[in-house]
Amino acid sequence: DTEVTQTPKHLVMGMTNKKSLKCEQHMGHRAMYWYKQKAKKPPELMFVYSYEKLSINESVPSRFSPECPNSSLLNLHLHALQPEDSALYLCASSQDGMNTEAFFGQGTRLTVV
Amino acid sequence: GEDVEQSLFLSVREGDSSVINCTYTDSSSTYLYWYKQEPGAGLQLLTYIFSNMDMKQDQRLTVLLNKKDKHLSLRIADTQTGDSAIYFCAERGNTGFQKLVFGTGTRLLVSP
Numbered sequence: 001d002t003e004v005t006q007t008p009k010h011l012v013m014g015m016t017n018k019k020s021l022k023c024e025q026h027m028g029h030r031a032m033y034w035y036k037q038k039a040k041k042p043p044e045l046m047f048v049y050s051y052e053k054l055s056i057n058e059s060v061p062s063r064f065s066p067e068c069p070n071s072s073l074l075n076l077h078l079h080a081l082q083p084e085d086s087a088l089y090l091c092a093s094s095q096d097g098m099n100t101e102a103f104f105g106q107g108t109r110l111t112v113v
Numbered sequence: 114g115e116d117v118e119q120s121l122f123l124s125v126r127e128g129d130s131s132v133i134n135c136t137y138t139d140s141s142s143t144y145l146y147w148y149k150q151e152p153g154a155g156l157q158l159l160t161y162i163f164s165n166m167d168m169k170q171d172q173r174l175t176v177l178l179n180k181k182d183k184h185l186s187l188r189i190a191d192t193q194t195g196d197s198a199i200y201f202c203a204e205r206g207n208t209g210f211q212k213l214v215f216g217t218g219t220r221l222l223v224s225p
Contacts, residue, residue: 008153042215043156056212084212090155094211100144100163102211103160104156108169 003027004105006091012111015081021108023074023091031055032074033092033102034066043090049074050096081112114205117204124222128188131192135185135217142204144176146213150199159187159200178197187225197223 004025023032031034031050032078035043048056049068065077076089088109094102117137125131137145146161162169162185164216169176175188184185185202199220 004155033211042218043210043213044215048210048212050210056210092156092211100161101158101214103158104148106155109153 004091004093004103006089006105006108008108009106010109010111011034013081014076014113015083017081018077018079021076021089021091021110023076023093023105024072025093025103026072027093027103028071028095029093030071031094032068033094034074034076035090035092035104037088037090037107039087047076078098078110080081080095081110083112086111117202117214119200119202119216119219122220122222123219124224125192127192127194127223127225129192131189131196131221131223133187133189133200133202133221134155134217137183137185137204137214137216138208139204139214140180140183141206145176145185146203146205147174147176148201148203148215150174150196150201150218156201167209181194192223194223194225196220 006048007022035048037043045058046060047066060078063080067075088107090107092102125197147159148156160171160174166203174211199218201218202216
């Protein structure tokens, strides 16, 4: 099973809302990632968790708050977003930080209105 | 900084070979990847190559790496309509983790 599952698939939220994106994998991977992909652009790294600890934050605004409650789950909490934050949010996992392969989920398409 | 460039668009006929090119600037890249993205979907890892290799073949896919010129290519043999998608190359530096820097993406259109 090389599946990374993201929920919800689509999300529309207002600028004053609080919502969360969820990501789950059962491959025993210990590194998990959030990437952001704006329309017609390549994905860009936001956060990396390794062994449930935040290892990399690519200077992401604090309105995005990641959380890794256990080794299988990764959340992205959203609060007070702006319309320009509308994008496809992709979760990925790899066996560990040095492993060669990362597996991506199908993404959550977020629209901020 | 790291810049990974790809041509925007490639159109081929079914049964032909497709060659998608990528140039990168980070000479410390350890692994280079090819991902496929269909409309509205996530990224599917197709193949990857370690930086000390110059070629890798995997069924219909052939990856060529010219490290001197920092040039990577993906050849798809016997291209099918189901291969129509956006193809991203990506480089991974030597900082560890799958901190991938993606190319600009090439849209491949395969016509019958």
